[in-house]
Amino acid sequence: MKSASAVTHLFVCTAQKDEVGKEVAKAFKTELKKQGLKKLLTGNAPSKVRVQTCNCLDLCKHCKKGPGAAVAIYPDNVYYGDVKPKDAADIVREHLGDGRVVKRLLLD
Numbered sequence: 001m002k003s004a005s006a007v008t009h010l011f012v013c014t015a016q017k018d019e020v021g022k023e024v025a026k027a028f029k030t031e032l033k034k035q036g037l038k039k040l041l042t043g044n045a046p047s048k049v050r051v052q053t054c055n056c057l058d059l060c061k062h063c064k065k066g067p068g069a070a071v072a073i074y075p076d077n078v079y080y081g082d083v084k085p086k087d088a089a090d091i092v093r094e095h096l097g098d099g100r101v102v103k104r105l106l107l108d
């Protein structure tokens with residue numbers, strides 16, 4: 001039986017008034033391509049990375065009311081807040097590339 005390949009999801013909230021989340025999602029897509037991380041190798045299995053926009057992650061204090069967007073990464077169960085387009089490069093490189101959380105944006 002063929003198993004489904006793993007997927008890492010980046011959910012980006014776009015429910016802010018200025019819709020900064022749309023720019024954040026665009027920046028993630030650009031960085032994934034630029035850094036060659038659209039496919040990750042987790043263990044021995046390849047994993048695709050998908051950037052998806054969504055309406056609200058219930059982290060509005062660090063999204064709607066802040067300068068950036070809330071971002072959830074699954075299946076890692078990691079949440080980032082106040083993410084601006086310029087932060088996408090660090091999240092892609094450090095979180096997806098090196099497997100380290102970006103502490104300055106991490107939500108508890």
Ligand code: FES
Nearest residue numbers: 013057059060063
């Ligand atoms: S408006 Fe973005 S998390 Fe609620």
